[in-house]
Amino acid sequence: MEISCYHRPRSLEEAYDLVVGQGAYPLAGGAWTLISRKNLSSAADLSDLGLRYIKIEGEYIALGAMATARDLETSSLLAEAFGPLFSQALRGIAGIQIRTIVTAGGSVAGRYGFSELLVVLLALDASIVFYKDRTQCLASYLNAAPGAPFLIEKIIIPRNAKATYQCMRQTANDFPILSICAARTSAGWRISVGARPQAAALCPQAGSFLNSLENPGEDGSKRAGLIAAQELSFGDDLRASAEYRRSICPVLVARAIRELCL
Amino acid sequence: MTLSCTINNKAVRLECSPGDVLADVLRAAGYKEVKKACGTGNCGLCTILMDGLPVASCSIFAARAQGKTITTIQGLKKEATELAAFIAAEGAEQCGYCSPGFALMALAMVKEFRARGMQNFDEAEARHYLAGNLCRCSGYQGQMRALKNYWESRNE
Ligand SMILES: Cc1cc2nc3c(=O)[nH]c(=O)nc-3n(C[C@H](O)[C@H](O)[C@H](O)COP(=O)(O)OP(=O)(O)OC[C@H]3O[C@@H](n4cnc5c(N)ncnc54)[C@H](O)[C@@H]3O)c2cc1C
Ligand code: FES
Ligand code: FES
Numbered sequence: 001m002e003i004s005c006y007h008r009p010r011s012l013e014e015a016y017d018l019v020v021g022q023g024a025y026p027l028a029g030g031a032w033t034l035i036s037r038k039n040l041s042s043a044a045d046l047s048d049l050g051l052r053y054i055k056i057e058g059e060y061i062a063l064g065a066m067a068t069a070r071d072l073e074t075s076s077l078l079a080e081a082f083g084p085l086f087s088q089a090l091r092g093i094a095g096i097q098i099r100t101i102v103t104a105g106g107s108v109a110g111r112y113g114f115s116e117l118l119v120v121l122l123a124l125d126a127s128i129v130f131y132k133d134r135t136q137c138l139a140s141y142l143n144a145a146p147g148a149p150f151l152i153e154k155i156i157i158p159r160n161a162k163a164t165y166q167c168m169r170q171t172a173n174d175f176p177i178l179s180i181c182a183a184r185t186s187a188g189w190r191i192s193v194g195a196r197p198q199a200a201a202l203c204p205q206a207g208s209f210l211n212s213l214e215n216p217g218e219d220g221s222k223r224a225g226l227i228a229a230q231e232l233s234f235g236d237d238l239r240a241s242a243e244y245r246r247s248i249c250p251v252l253v254a255r256a257i258r259e260l261c262l
Numbered sequence: 263m264t265l266s267c268t269i270n271n272k273a274v275r276l277e278c279s280p281g282d283v284l285a286d287v288l289r290a291a292g293y294k295e296v297k298k299a300c301g302t303g304n305c306g307l308c309t310i311l312m313d314g315l316p317v318a319s320c321s322i323f324a325a326r327a328q329g330k331t332i333t334t335i336q337g338l339k340k341e342a343t344e345l346a347a348f349i350a351a352e353g354a355e356q357c358g359y360c361s362p363g364f365a366l367m368a369l370a371m372v373k374e375f376r377a378r379g380m381q382n383f384d385e386a387e388a389r390h391y392l393a394g395n396l397c398r399c400s401g402y403q404g405q406m407r408a409l410k411n412y413w414e415s416r417n418e
Contacts, residue, residue: 030321
């Protein structure tokens, strides 16, 4: 790969000026960039900005944009707050030697359909903190068309949710065929589905249905799964057909809900 | 650009371009024990340790090595030689092309498992840990037997 102009900013301000002001390409772990791009005219390497952290900030847990998938997978802070959720969801991403490279910020910025992290963050009602500009909830970010250049500083997750993760994949470390996260937040149930193969999406109708029940039980979990499968769109790719995805969706959603209610 | 880093306990300077991947730069500098096959992060052959963590050197920009401590399998010669005897005893290697990456990853795994306080070798965990290291000749059963024997020999 060729990078004509390589910058290594030392402060967020400098990085912001390069990325937002001058249009430099933000370089995080770089693993996906190496696979998907041939040349970059100008790149801003984000590795010296102190953004590799996972910490508590008031009611939230903040994931610095440069925290790696392996950091999240092995974080005791995340395990304390959400049990094995992050570790179960992220251990399917390639091998450990890739998970030590790829970052939270890169996964969110890329809006990848296959991303396990997006499914989990969406169910947990996470928000993205863009340096200098604004904080935006992940759901609205995923629904909006990509716009002007931006710099993600961190992702914040409310600490009071509980969630479980389910997925189906052909081999342990392949991209998922479908991934599900069911969460109970202070605002009620949130079910998200990813790898449809489009990017993760919420199932508001399934969520409302669950909110109307005192305890979903076996029947409620199954019914919520069917509602989720009906309200979402699915597509074909080389891993599975839309029809296959639609038929496994209720099963995985029901499992995730049951596990959460145990 | 010139990078300063430590490789196998020696301070070195490496010449590279900003778009170069670390595996290519290491090999060009003579660290031929770092193998490269898929070049896309899928096979684990190019694994090195960077500040103690396993990293696929084909999937990271060389510029990231600035100021880091890098270990290739040559930097763990003694441990790797001991492990190799267990691998050979189980017929867990044929062409050997995957061995440097696999051995480095296996040694990192053993160190991490010990740090976690693991007493008995946990094969399911080991399979997860090593899922990013493919071997196209010998399969994985022999590797698991070899690792279990190696683990137990350390407990004796
Ligand atoms: C072999 C392999 C297998 C993989 N398997 C999976 C898998 O199963 N599931 C999965 O979810 N992912 C998988 N991935 C993808 C991996 O998660 C991506 O590499 C990651 O999502 C992107 O992170 P990165 O740090 O590599 O980003 P980069 O490649 O550095 O960046 C990706 C994009 O995000 C932008 N960006 C990065 N950081 C910021 C920021 N702070 N602000 C604004 N923009 C930013 C970049 O400009 C770029 O457009 C796999 C990758 C590889 C190499
Ligand atoms: S060559 Fe790096 S993972 Fe295959
Ligand atoms: S021994 Fe040939 S690839 Fe592993």
